[in-house]
Amino acid sequence: MNDRSAQRMAMLQEALASGGTLHLRDAAELCGVSEMTIRRDLSTQPSAISLLGGRLVMASCPGVTPVYDLTEQQSSHYQVKQRLCQRAASFIEEGDTLFIDCGSTLIPLLSQLSRFHELTVVTYALNVANAVAALPNVRLVLLGGLFYASSQSFGSDGMGAAIERLGINKALISAAGVDCERGVSCFHFHEVGPKQAAIATAMQRLLIVDASKFGVVRPAYFASLEDFDIVVTDDERAPGLLERHPLPTLSVTLA
C-alpha cells in the first residue's frame, strides 16, 4: 500500500466513476505504469474496483456490493430471501399496486414482477427503485426526500400522507426485528412513517421476514404482528407465532 498506488487508484476510480469499463491496458497507459503494477494495486489495495477478464469495472450502483459472485451469494442468506420472495410473489395479482419496503429482503421479489402484464410499485428505497426502473411493465412511484445511505431509502415529513393518498393494494413490509409480544421493529426512525402509512392504507398487509429476525428487537417499533394479514417466513419454529396468532386472523406462510 503505497502512496502512489493510492493515487493511481483514485485516478482510476474517477475514470470509472460514471460507469463503464476500462481495459487493463488503457488503465496502465492512463497511469503511466505497466499493467502488472495496476494488477498489483488492485490486489493490494481494497477498493470498489475489480478486474474482470482484463477489464476494470466498478459497481457504481449504490447498495450493491462491488462485484461479487452470485454463487457465493447464493450460499449465504440469498437463497432464503429468494425463497421468501417467491412465496410472497404468489400473493401478487395482475394490476396490483404494491408498496415495497426498503431493505435487502424484498430485492429478489422485483425480478419476478416481469411476468405480470401491468403493475404499480410504490417505494421509498433507492435500490428498489433501481430494480423496478428496469422493468418496462411496472409503473414506478418513488417517494423522495432526504437520502439515508444506511438503508438506501428516503425520508420526508409528508411521506406518510403522500402514501395514504395512493391507492395501495398490497403492502409488502420487511423488518429487522420481530417479537411476538413487543411487535415489529426496524433500525431507522425515518422508516416508521412510510411503513405505518402503508400498513394503514393497504388492503392486504404482508410481513416478509426470515427466521433470524424472530425474537429480535430493534430501535424503532412500527407495528404489532396483528397488523399483518400474512406473514411469510422460512422457519416453522418462528417462536410461538402460530400458537399466538392462529389462522385466519394471521396467516403464516412458510417459504
Added chain:
Amino acid sequence: MNDRSAQRMAMLQEALASGGTLHLRDAAELCGVSEMTIRRDLSTQPSAISLLGGRLVMASCPGVTPVYDLTEQQSSHYQVKQRLCQRAASFIEEGDTLFIDCGSTLIPLLSQLSRFHELTVVTYALNVANAVAALPNVRLVLLGGLFYASSQSFGSDGMGAAIERLGINKALISAAGVDCERGVSCFHFHEVGPKQAAIATAMQRLLIVDASKFGVVRPAYFASLEDFDIVVTDDERAPGLLERHPLPTLSVTLA
C-alpha cells in the same frame, strides 16, 4: 432469436437482477445447456447482460448503458460532456446546495463532487441520485413521483412547489435544445415544472449544453436564455449567442 433462447435470457436476467456476476459455466448449468449456447444467446439477443471475461454481468444501474467501454465512450460525446462538467464544477463552492438536472450531460459532474467537504444535491433524476448516493460527503435530496423511463426521472404535481421550499444555491440545468430566439427546450413535459422552479428559486442559474444543442428545438420550452446567469458550452460558434447576449448579463463560458 429463439423462444427458448428468450426464456433462458429471462432466467439469467432474473438471476442477475440483484446485481453481481455469474460465471458462464454456472449460467450454462443453470439453464441446462452448453456454454456455447449461452454465448450464442448473448451475442444474438440484445439484452442488458454482457459477457466479461467469462462472467455474465448486468448493468443493474438504470440510465447506464449495459457495459460499455470507456474508451469508446471517450471517443464520442463523453469527452465533451466531461469537459463541460469540469468547467461547470469550477462554479461550485463548499457548502452549496445544488439543483442537478436530469439527462446524461451532468453525470460526469457528480464524480467531481467528492473533492468537496460538504454539499447538498437536489435532483429528480434516478441516475443522478445513484451517482450521488455513492458520495458520503454529499447530502442527497431526491424529488420523487411517477417514474419516466425515457429520461430516468420522476414527475409529480407538487414538485415545483417542493423545490421552491428548498434553499437552492445554484441550479445546474441541461437542455435538449437551445434556440436564441425561441428559448431553451427539453423533450419531456414533466421536466418543465422542476426546471422552472429551480430556475425561479436558485441564486445562480447555469445552463450546461454541448454545441450540438444549439439551433435545435424540442417539444417543451421551459426557459429563455436570459433566465440564465452562466452558459457553459464547448463551441465558440454557438450561433449568435455572444452577439445577442453580451456580458455581463449572460456570461458564456467555453469549456
Added chain:
DNA sequence: GGCGTAATGTTAAAATTATAACATTGAGTG
C-alpha cells in the same frame, strides 16, 4: 557513495476464454 529495501518492469509458462468449424439432435412438413 554504497547498501538495502520497496516499488516497478519484464519475461515466460500456465490457465482461461473466445472463435470457428463441423457434428448431432429434434421438431415440423410434404
Added chain:
DNA sequence: CACTCAATGTTATAATTTTAACATTACGCC
C-alpha cells in the same frame, strides 16, 4: 417416413488473461 432446417453440442485452435519468477529501478539511510 424421410427430408430440411434451425438449434444445440463438440472439438480443436487461436487469442487473451493470469500467475509466478526474476530483473531492474528508485529512494532513503548509514
